[in-house]
Amino acid sequence: MADKQINRMIADTFLKLADSLETGAQAPRAVIALTAMGSEHGEAELYQAAAMAARQGIKVKVIGTQPATCPGVETVLIASEEEGHKALETLLDSGEAQGGVTMHYPFPIGVSTVGRVITPAKGKAMYIATTTGTSALDRVEGLVRNALYGIATAKACGVAEPTVGLLNIDGARQAEIQLQKLQNSGYPIRFAASGRSDGGAVMRGNDLLMGSCDVMVADSLTGNILMKMFSSYSTGGSYESVGYGYGPGMGENIDKLILIVSRASGAPVVKGAIEFAAELVRGDYKSVFAAELKAAKQAGLDALFAGCRAQKQAGEATEAVVQPPKEVVTAEIHGIEILDLEDAVQALWKEKIYAESGMGCTGPVVLLAEAKVEQARSILIAKGYIGE
Numbered sequence: 001m002a003d004k005q006i007n008r009m010i011a012d013t014f015l016k017l018a019d020s021l022e023t024g025a026q027a028p029r030a031v032i033a034l035t036a037m038g039s040e041h042g043e044a045e046l047y048q049a050a051a052m053a054a055r056q057g058i059k060v061k062v063i064g065t066q067p068a069t070c071p072g073v074e075t076v077l078i079a080s081e082e083e084g085h086k087a088l089e090t091l092l093d094s095g096e097a098q099g100g101v102t103m104h105y106p107f108p109i110g111v112s113t114v115g116r117v118i119t120p121a122k123g124k125a126m127y128i129a130t131t132t133g134t135s136a137l138d139r140v141e142g143l144v145r146n147a148l149y150g151i152a153t154a155k156a157c158g159v160a161e162p163t164v165g166l167l168n169i170d171g172a173r174q175a176e177i178q179l180q181k182l183q184n185s186g187y188p189i190r191f192a193a194s195g196r197s198d199g200g201a202v203m204r205g206n207d208l209l210m211g212s213c214d215v216m217v218a219d220s221l222t223g224n225i226l227m228k229m230f231s232s233y234s235t236g237g238s239y240e241s242v243g244y245g246y247g248p249g250m251g252e253n254i255d256k257l258i259l260i261v262s263r264a265s266g267a268p269v270v271k272g273a274i275e276f277a278a279e280l281v282r283g284d285y286k287s288v289f290a291a292e293l294k295a296a297k298q299a300g301l302d303a304l305f306a307g308c309r310a311q312k313q314a315g316e317a318t319e320a321v322v323q324p325p326k327e328v329v330t331a332e333i334h335g336i337e338i339l340d341l342e343d344a345v346q347a348l349w350k351e352k353i354y355a356e357s358g359m360g361c362t363g364p365v366v367l368l369a370e371a372k373v374e375q376a377r378s379i380l381i382a383k384g385y386i387g388e
Helices: 002-023 043-055 081-094 139-156 172-184 205-210 220-232 267-282 285-298 301-316 338-350 370-382
Strands: 031-035 059-064 073-077 099-102 111-119 124-134 163-167 215-217 247-250 258-260 331-333 355-360 363-368
Touching: 031 043, 031 081, 031 267, 043 059, 043 073, 043 267, 059 081, 081 099, 099 267, 111 139, 111 205, 111 220, 124 139, 124 220, 124 247, 139 163, 139 172, 139 215, 139 247, 139 267, 139 285, 139 301, 163 172, 172 301, 247 267, 258 267, 285 301, 331 370, 338 355, 338 363, 338 370, 363 370
Parallel strands: 031 059, 031 099, 059 073, 099 258, 124 215, 163 215
Antiparallel strands: 111 124, 111 247, 247 258, 331 363, 355 363
């Protein structure tokens, strides 16, 4: 027993020495807390993850029912998951830990998590914004916020100018329009280009595999599915073996660094989440997030959201529109949300332009006569159905 204590003291001394050499005496390494109870693979799997992270030079406090025996890992003993979450809150509130990794957390509305995965085509890291939680009750507003959360997370982890793509889901086209407005008003967003031949910032399935962007914007339900696919596609789904977990809760309504893993997350993913947390602490994620939010608000973020809500309310009051005489429709206008498609057609009918709704290989389209395309585009841009 004495020999083990001496060996541990020696190991801890070397870890402290490494702190000083790596970060300087005034900047000690972050301490990351990990709740171990509740995993489908047992507590031992989480203790293994903590030991793996500690060997990478990260200090870990494991909240569990068994004492840890690995240098660099401390234990906070508890008897239940409820006690475990109280212990996590205490460690974070007291400053004994600067970040926490856990399997579930009741984030308030306005906060959602940004995951990080390894894309298979090139082994590139990609941030999925977002993967759990709800950024906003309005879908488009939520996607715009998700983009901001993803950008801030990537920047805090050292990606100086992250490229942003929007997964081709409901709301993506409208969110792209709002983000373009922010960009035009001075917010420095850098849009990615799809790897498909038609390019654009709206991403396809291929782009997920290729890692065509640094930040992939999606709603949290879609993002959650993506995280599960990326982390366990080689194991059959019961064991998440690759990546960094579901990421930190980002938003204005949270003052703690909480990262989420799944009950199916194995030691490699939990270790990745601990590393992710330590990166965010080192990168001063709070200051980075505050700077991004400030820049977006200076570019008119609040007014943009207010306009979206007003447009949505105005759109709820519909009126009967008479269909113009039919014409041969051979031209297409792309970039319209599937949920807005019929409204866009009605808007053109109201201006005496005959149009039909359709579905092209890249998504919804408005079909109309070639001679009416430019006039119709101007109308749809003015009404906010497509971007310029």
